Amino acid sequence: PRLAGEVAAARRIVRASRPHVVHAHSAKAGLAGRIAVRGRVPTVFQPHAWSFEAVGGRTAELALGWERFGARWADHVLCVSESERRTGQEAGIAARWSVIHNGIDLDRFRPGGDGDRAEARASLPLLDGVGRDAPLVVCVGRLTRQKGQDVLLRAWRRMPDAGARLVLVGDGPDRDGLEESAPPGVLFTGSCADVRPWIRAADLLVLPSRWEGMALAPLEAMACGRPVVMTDVNGARESLPPGHEDHCLVPPEDPAALAAALTALLTDPELREALSRRALRHTRASFDVRRTAEAVAGLYQELVGMSGPTTRKHTER
Template sequence: MTIKLLLLARPAVGGMAGHIEALCRCLDPDNFQITLAAPSPAGAPVGATAGAPVSLRAIPHIDVAIVDGLVPARDLAAIRQIRRLAHSGQWDLIHAHGLKTSLLAALTLGGFRLPGFTGRFSGCLSPSSGRRPPLVITLHNTLPQRSGIAGRALDFLLRWILRPAAAIIVVSQAQAGEISRRRLASPDKVAVIPNGGFYKDTNRGDGERAAGAAAESEAAEPTSLRRELAGSGPSLPERLLIILTVVRLIRAKGIYDLLEVAALCRPGHNGDSRNGAGPGLLFVVVGTGPEEERWQQEIRERKLGKLVRFLGYRRDVPALMRAADLFLLPSHAEGLPLALLEAMAAGLPVVATAVGGVPELVTPGETGLLVPPHSPAALAGAINLLAADESLRKKLGRAGKEMVEREYGWETMAAKTAALYERVICSSSRSSSPFSPPR
């Protein structure tokens, strides 16, 4: 049986984009016919993943105007589009990615009255046309939290968003625990399917896009990257450690903490425990996001241009990781961060904050260093420790790489997701537990 699968997604880069790209690459085309419903002109919400490049032009694409944030007029238009797709009877299953897209799917499928619509959305198919296609939701990040009355109202909304889903995929045990603790959904609807960090089959990408990124990849080899950095800003010391961060530029990713870390590691600063000895440090940041302009302005105001270089969006993240010496993740909230997995798969020693599923990847002193979130001083201390100890960098990098290669292949993620799809579709019951979560 070929399953006709509709993937719904908002504009996405980074982890969510890499996850969707992996599904498109790894699901067996003999068993799954995939259509991607996402905004244009990007065509598909992919392309900033650090995985090997792949063209998704072979995947049918439907332009659906899903936007970041709450924009009522555009959100209503997206709901109408999603409802028409669901009513078409073309799909065996709908898979919504991320909380915003899940909200729109719930408004379409979950039984809710909206101005400008006739009838009640008690299901996306009329009784005469059969059962609506089941909905699967993937939550890629930790859920928002509030305290007091606002917290109770938020949890009520989240329960309502998750209620129409036949299955809820989360990428870390921490997320599953949070959903259970807050009683947002029945635990037997929740399946933990971690992200991957590498492709076991390196031939899954298509040659055309790989060739398109070849020039950038070559530019990011160690000596070439240093030449690029030297030509784009102040002169660099001969002995230099490159500390790479790949991140969406939003506050929740700790991007302002990163600037404080850089200031603390400034030579001669009392936060520099190396006392000016050892190699120089350069923080290199890759990514894009709504805070980009304000964040760069702060770099200028704090005169951190010699310590922090911003490269923007890059297609050659794997090559950048090969050229770097350390990886820094200063996030305040995470699911199971793809960039961290890919850095570990590249053999980079990592310094990360203990949020979300990060402690499921990083065992302190074994596969990396962990520090509390919102603690620039602790991050700076961990970076200085690794900068001064090459043998420790090699030990942590090697152990992290072995762990990711052993446990976090993208093919494994796709196989577990495919099995979940099949169980959801084959379930003839409308119970709240149509499947057994994958083990």
């Protein structure tokens, strides 16, 4: 019943606005939008990580069935990484695919200059009492199962430096449970409108996600000149500069590997600095949000120039 109501609401919006293109996002809204339009308007669907990766068992089978069903009403399925596209294709989703990498605002996310780490730490009251030279790891993300902070807390118990601090930046439904299970040295910011001071205060950023399309937080950290450690999920390898994989990627759900990667970087400042420099150059060259916007606009222009239903014959590439 809720889906039917959302389909009806989407249909009313489309009738009132008469769009040239409908761009439907994520599993639930994306399905409602596609059912509402059903090919009458050129349609782009963007999964933002696949819904069937988020669940298991029968629920995953149902989610995959909906994704396969809904693909018939998308002129393009737009993925934010090649690995996200490959996951969908290998799962049997027949679509005309486009891949446009995520981008970030490079005017906002940039190094703060000499002394930016110390300046950022001094500006954050939560760090009062934390030594200015204490190793600091930051995880930016909604506190949910997807982002894997529970795995990170298990990894943090293995860290050898008792003076190191881990800051979980963000809020979400898992916060109470995470706070209850957090070992010493872990801080929680709650909801945070501007994550840049936390990124600049950090020695490195970690994101132990269970699934992604292409996560933004690591791109933002690298654009600020900070190295990252993240799980080897969709989009992660495509985010990193070539050669960073051995230092910066770990398997999902592996606290021991995560702790080892964090320890290796925290105890080697020269390696951190080298990774930071390459990551900064790579991110600024490859992940400008203006380039992303131009590519999406180009896709819209392509669709406006062709009739929506005729693209359905291009089922897969």
